[in-house]
Amino acid sequence: MATVMREDDLVPRKRSRLPVVCAFVLGVIALGFSFLLDCDRFTERVGLIAFCIMLEKSLFSMCLFAEEWIFHLKQRYRGQIMRTVEACFNRHLLILMFFIPVLLMRGDVSLSSEQLSTISLTCAVYMFSKSLLDLGPAPVEISEICEVRKMNVAHGLAWSFYTGYLRFVLPDLGGKVRTSTMMNLSSHRLHILLPLNAAAPNKPEDEDDHVVFHENLPELKLNRAGVRQRSYKNSVYKITGQNNETYYCVLEYATPLQTLYQMSQDRNAGFGERERKDQVLLFYRTLSQILENDTECRNHFRLVLINDEHTGESHYLSREIIQHLNQQQGEINMNPVQENLAHSLPEEFPDFHGAAAEDQMSSVPTLMFSVPGPLRSEPVETTDDYGQ
Missing domain, CATH: 1.20.58 (Methane Monooxygenase Hydroxylase; Chain G, domain 1)
Known part of the structure; x- marks a missing residue:
């Protein structure tokens, strides 16, 4: 899942049809007033x-x-x-x-x-x-047109990041973790760091000395765009908490953010700091939607949105990563069929988990409906708890 703390405060929602509805209502009022006159x-x-x-x-x-x-x-x-x-x-x-x-x-x-x-x-x-x-058109209208028609810089960068990298790396991540010598990972997902200021350093240690490189996972080699045996690899980092507790996870910065940052530093791009932040948030939202819709990538990633209001904090990065790692311990991943059925069942149907299951074993006969399975096999998803 891609739920991030304070997401509602940072990531903009999709624009609704409220202006159209308001314009229609005002038009009806104006027509009625003109008709009376x-x-x-x-x-x-x-x-x-x-x-x-x-x-x-x-x-x-x-x-x-x-x-x-x-x-x-x-x-x-x-x-x-x-x-x-x-x-x-x-x-x-x-x-x-x-x-x-x-x-x-x-x-x-x-x-x-x-x-x-x-x-x-x-x-x-x-x-x-x-x-x-x-x-x-007003700037808001231009922004809405660009978002609806996928014309923003962030849309292109998010799709490029997915089609050229993530859709190969994420499905293969579980296999690389199994063959790795580092089996006590705190999470088996790839943690993708997205700082709002788009400043992605080459080494996380430069931002926080509590985030230290540990080892590389086995490489994935593919023939891509004329390059034979192009190498894709991910790195495992050791994160130390405030109480000296240690965590191990696979993490990296989203490399397309370097493009946004360099564009904001070049006058010819016409790309200021304000536009850069908006594009980072739109990049996060677009990439999250793309990966959530891919069943082979859904349970293999974690987007870590990092607020740039951390002046004077030397260990902000490790704190954010540890919060995400702790949050994942209470999550339960469902396959797409079960997840859709769980959301579509009405409230009259009882929950068959936990305490509600005891009510189903009462002496009163009840009708219990089994969830129909698909005729064709669905893609198998691995979760963070597969090792257990």
């Missing part, structure tokens, strides 16, 4: 205003099309005009723009010179505002 020409005015909005949007899309068609048709769209049109125009907007005038004409609504002047003036004001005042 002038109900005779309500339909005509709604159609006229809607047509103005869609016309001004379409006119600005034509300006975008001019740029793309004249300068970028070959390089960006391979000379295909339809691809250029689809990139510049919203098809739903075009359909509505031609559909509304038809309704107005069928309703015998004739546009006066004053109404035509209003349409023209509205379009002119919108064009000037768009070109001079930059009426673009």
Whole structure:
């Protein structure tokens, strides 16, 4: 599991549809108020205003099309005009723009010179505002678009970290631990350290002298991207607590964070400290979702999110790792089928564990339903307690 202490305080949640709901409710209120003020020409005015909005949007899309068609048709769209049109125009907007005038004409609504002047003036004001005042999307909207369409730097780095490294190393981790001479590990998971400031040192000892290298696990060698027998290996570290208790676990820093840190140090990247922290949190959330959805990796990792507010603390790293190790001792890992069924069963079905099991052995006959097993075999998962 990837649950981290203080996760709710650090990791941002996915954005909801609350702005859309609020906008819809406010629109209904505004429509009702307008209808009460002038109900005779309500339909005509709604159609006229809607047509103005869609016309001004379409006119600005034509300006975008001019740029793309004249300068970028070959390089960006391979000379295909339809691809250029689809990139510049919203098809739903075009359909509505031609559909509304038809309704107005069928309703015998004739546009006066004053109404035509209003349409023209509205379009002119919108064009000037768009070109001079930059009426673009708000930073929140841009951030939401990037997150929904997976366009952030963190999304690419998380998927690269998974596809190029973790999906090979994590399923093989149990076998390497079995063949290792170090069998008294406190946890058999790979602990991936993610500092919020993205500063990933080459040696954890440089951050905390209570975290000391112990040994390397056996190497995993694969042919990757033209490199024969590329080597992948993990390191076991000895962690010493405040009371001189010792722990052993496999840990390493997330190497993509070095990319984020170096980008924040380069002016050409346009990547400041604030953006770097946001991307680290998004990297954590994305990587956690990817690994949790992979049944072969789910129970073989632990993401350790490290807050960078540790000025003056010399043993903050060992303290965080020990907290995660102690937290894992009380966890029970379930396979995907059992976990999904446990969440899907209603509250009327009793719990068949612990004290509830005694109630099931009473003299009153009850119906007990067994959990159906899959017809096809599921991937076998190992847990931290397999050695027991």
